[in-house]
Amino acid sequence: MKKALVLIAILALAACKSPEARYPVTQKSGSHISESIVKNQELLEKEIAQIEAVINKDSTSEYQSSQDGFWYTYNQKSKDSANLVKPEFGDVVEFDYSIKTLDGQVIYAEGEKATRTYAIDQEKLFSGLRQGLKLMKEGETVTFLFPSYKAYGYYGDKNKIGTNWPLKTKVTLIKIIEKEKIQNQQ
Incomplete structure (x- = not known):
C-alpha cells in the first residue's frame, strides 16, 4: 500500500512538469517578405507612371498631389467664400461618385x-476616397487618381474592380452635416 502511494505521488509530481516548447522542423528566412516588398514597389512605380501619363495627357486640368499618396483636380470648385467647411471626423456627408480605369473605361x-x-472615418470606405472627401467642400466635384493601394488593392471590390487596379474616381460632395448639428438633433 505504501509503495502504491509513493508511486502515485511520483507520478503526480511528474505530471506537474511544465510543457516543453517544440521547435519547428524548418525555419523560414523571410525571403518571401523581401520578394513581396520588391514586387509591391515595382507595382507602385508602374502605377505612378500610368497616373503621370494620364496627368500629362490631360492639359485642361491642373492636378495636385495629396500628402496621402493620390492626385486630384477640381472639376467644380466652390466659389462661396462663406462655405469654408470641410468634413471632419464624425460629420455625415452625402456624395455621388463614378469610377473608371485610368484609361477611361467605365466601371461604375x-x-x-x-x-x-x-459618416467620416466611422464607416467602411476605401482609403483614398475616405481621405479625398476630407479635401472637399459642399457642392464641389473632384476627380481623383488613386494607385491601387489607395483604392481596392489586391482584393478588388469582388464585383467589377479587379486585383491591383489604379482608379479614376469622380466625386460630387452634395451635403455636409456637421457632427454638432447631428448631436443637437438627438
Whole structure:
C-alpha cells in the first residue's frame, strides 16, 4: 500500500512538469517578405507612371498631389467664400461618385451607384476616397487618381474592380452635416 502511494505521488509530481516548447522542423528566412516588398514597389512605380501619363495627357486640368499618396483636380470648385467647411471626423456627408480605369473605361457610371451617405472615418470606405472627401467642400466635384493601394488593392471590390487596379474616381460632395448639428438633433 505504501509503495502504491509513493508511486502515485511520483507520478503526480511528474505530471506537474511544465510543457516543453517544440521547435519547428524548418525555419523560414523571410525571403518571401523581401520578394513581396520588391514586387509591391515595382507595382507602385508602374502605377505612378500610368497616373503621370494620364496627368500629362490631360492639359485642361491642373492636378495636385495629396500628402496621402493620390492626385486630384477640381472639376467644380466652390466659389462661396462663406462655405469654408470641410468634413471632419464624425460629420455625415452625402456624395455621388463614378469610377473608371485610368484609361477611361467605365466601371461604375455616374448614377449607377446610389447617392451615398457616409459618416467620416466611422464607416467602411476605401482609403483614398475616405481621405479625398476630407479635401472637399459642399457642392464641389473632384476627380481623383488613386494607385491601387489607395483604392481596392489586391482584393478588388469582388464585383467589377479587379486585383491591383489604379482608379479614376469622380466625386460630387452634395451635403455636409456637421457632427454638432447631428448631436443637437438627438
